[in-house]
Amino acid sequence: LSFLHARRISSRIRHHCANAFLQSILVPLAITAVAIPAHAEVAPQSTVHAWQFENGAVVIPDPFLFAEKVLHQPRLLGSGGGGAVLALTQDNGRSYAVKTSWSSSTESIEKECRVLQHLEDKHVTGVERCLGVQSYISEDESDARRAMILLEPVMEGPIAASLSDLSPPLQSHAVEMILKTTIQILSANVAVTDVQVLISQETGDVLFIDFSEARILPSSSNSFMQQALLSNFVQEVSALIPKDQEVLAARIVSQFVEEQKSLGRPLSTQALTLLEEQFLLDEI
Numbered sequence: 001l002s003f004l005h006a007r008r009i010s011s012r013i014r015h016h017c018a019n020a021f022l023q024s025i026l027v028p029l030a031i032t033a034v035a036i037p038a039h040a041e042v043a044p045q046s047t048v049h050a051w052q053f054e055n056g057a058v059v060i061p062d063p064f065l066f067a068e069k070v071l072h073q074p075r076l077l078g079s080g081g082g083g084a085v086l087a088l089t090q091d092n093g094r095s096y097a098v099k100t101s102w103s104s105s106t107e108s109i110e111k112e113c114r115v116l117q118h119l120e121d122k123h124v125t126g127v128e129r130c131l132g133v134q135s136y137i138s139e140d141e142s143d144a145r146r147a148m149i150l151l152e153p154v155m156e157g158p159i160a161a162s163l164s165d166l167s168p169p170l171q172s173h174a175v176e177m178i179l180k181t182t183i184q185i186l187s188a189n190v191a192v193t194d195v196q197v198l199i200s201q202e203t204g205d206v207l208f209i210d211f212s213e214a215r216i217l218p219s220s221s222n223s224f225m226q227q228a229l230l231s232n233f234v235q236e237v238s239a240l241i242p243k244d245q246e247v248l249a250a251r252i253v254s255q256f257v258e259e260q261k262s263l264g265r266p267l268s269t270q271a272l273t274l275l276e277e278q279f280l281l282d283e284i
């Protein structure tokens with residue numbers, strides 16, 4: 001506790017130094033990502049890392065506390081309209097992704113966390129888990145509304161740009177994972193917009209990320225909007241599957257739809273009709 005207390009005091013100074021440094025040097029240069037070790041007033045074995053993006057800076061101390069986990073060695077995984085995503089590692093070697101919002105995207109990442117927690121409650125596999133939300137700590141007033149979410153797993157190793165980059169056995173494995181997760185998501189009454197998958201080049205494993213545009217749909221409703229969202233989701237997924245995998249895809253869809261039914265989690269009629277149309281299935 002005394003260590004953390006001491007670190008809190010010095011982190012104010014470290015944030016101040018890092019912000020001043022960012023303003024004076026990094027911002028004019030518009031550098032995308034730079035790690036800045038702090039040089040002064042830093043507690044032993046403690047460091048600050050900072051990255052500057054168009055939408056704002058991300059400054060993270062090491063060690064960093066989130067959801068009672070002590071995390072180290074932040075490294076940038078990527079960034080987008082929702083925020084910057086860093087990987088951090090616990091002493092036991094387990095890695096987590098921390099997504100930090102911009103001032104304008106806080107609601108979007110908080111909603112992302114709620115959707116991911118809903119999917120976890122519904123036992124959906126192949127998606128990130130959201131382990132918590134916390135405020136982004138900064139002395140800059142313009143950062144007052146920013147938040148961070150803690151996610152796992154981190155997809156390590158080389159990522160394939162598309163399924164076509166995989167060898168045939170890995171491609172079939174990836175198709176199976178994508179369709180299994182899609183059917184589980186549909187059965188949880190969620191529609192995803194702007195589907196993003198990370199595909200491991202080495203194993204063909206697939207992780208669905210970025211649920212900032214996803215929506216939990218009311219199970220009682222059958223509205224035009226709901227129909228459009230579901231239809232768009234199924235079409236986006238179908239576009240990921242290579243043409244020569246269509247027969248396999250049809251078989252896998254039927255199999256996982258049946259599986260959800262036998263687990264007592266049947267898909268809505270709306271979702272079933274869309275799958276039948278998109279994957280040219282006989283009535284399921």
Ligand SMILES: Nc1ncnc2c1ncn2[C@@H]1O[C@H](COP(=O)(O)OP(=O)(O)OP(=O)(O)O)[C@@H](O)[C@H]1O
Nearest residue numbers: 077078079080081082083085097153154155209210
């Ligand atoms: N769990 C993860 N494992 C590995 N890399 C990840 C993970 N989550 C995110 N990334 C990387 O970070 C990038 C940004 O993540 P994400 O798409 O969630 O951010 P975003 O700001 O919501 O993006 P967008 O602009 O597409 O909405 C991804 O493209 C990916 O490269």
